Amino acid sequence: MTSVITGDIIDSRKQKETNWVEGLKKILSPFGETPSQWEVYRGDEFQIEIKNPEDALWSAILIKAHLRAIKLDARMSIGFGDKTHDAEKLSESYGGAFINSGELFETLKKQKVTLALRTGDALTDERLNLMLQLALTFMDNWLVQSAEFVALAIENPALSQEELGQKLGINQAAVSRRQKRAQFDLIISLDRYFRTQIKQLTAP
Numbered sequence: 160m161t162s163v164i165t166g167d168i169i170d171s172r173k174q175k176e177t178n179w180v181e182g183l184k185k186i187l188s189p190f191g192e193t194p195s196q197w198e199v200y201r202g203d204e205f206q207i208e209i210k211n212p213e214d215a216l217w218s219a220i221l222i223k224a225h226l227r228a229i230k231l232d233a234r235m236s237i238g239f240g241d242k243t244h245d246a247e248k249l250s251e252s253y254g255g256a257f258i259n260s261g262e263l264f265e266t267l268k269k270q271k272v273t274l275a276l277r278t279g280d281a282l283t284d285e286r287l288n289l290m291l292q293l294a295l296t297f298m299d300n301w302l303v304q305s306a307e308f309v310a311l312a313i314e315n316p317a318l319s320q321e322e323l324g325q326k327l328g329i330n331q332a333a334v335s336r337r338q339k340r341a342q343f344d345l346i347i348s349l350d351r352y353f354r355t356q357i358k359q360l361t362a363p
Contacts, residue, residue, distance in 0.1 A: 162215035166235035171203035227306030
């Protein structure tokens with residue numbers, strides 16, 4: 160089983176800056192090689208394969224945090240399933256994960272949600288998407304400072320609040336406030352629950 164994130168930048172045509180595309184590529188580059196593991200196409204759309212499905216939600220939240228930190232946001236769908244054709248370009252690869260991600264992505268605008276997932280198991284999907292919708296009530300409203308904190312905390316899980324503060328140039332009390340404002344503890348709990356659900360689906 161693999162997982163695929165399909166996304167596009169919200170209101171990309173309204174962006175005055177054109178260098179946000181470079182910003183997006185910089186955000187995606189740690190996910191591996193382009194265009195085999197991630198790809199930006201048609202200007203504002205992107206796709207990433209997250210080979211360990213358990214990491215898929217954490218990866219999508221990280222991308223969202225990085226984008227909110229530069230005053231952008233994205234609609235993203237996460238699809239789970241197999242990969243039956245491995246092409247040089249990710250957008251030309253094929254399989255259940257790609258179908259689930261692509262089909263779901265087409266419905267996001269109508270659903271008015273910025274993040275959803277499809278595993279193919281109806282009960283799991285319903286449960287996880289409801290949780291995601293609740294989490295989006297605050298994730299969609301992250302301000303730059305909260306988003307910066309979330310991105311840094313996800314990328315540096317071993318750092319204490321004090322050490323995170325040194326990187327952000329603020330004291331530990333200010334880090335604690337940002338953590339609360341971003342509802343980061345809830346996000347950690349959500350991700351933990353998500354991982355248990357995906358583990359159950361992929362268990363032999």
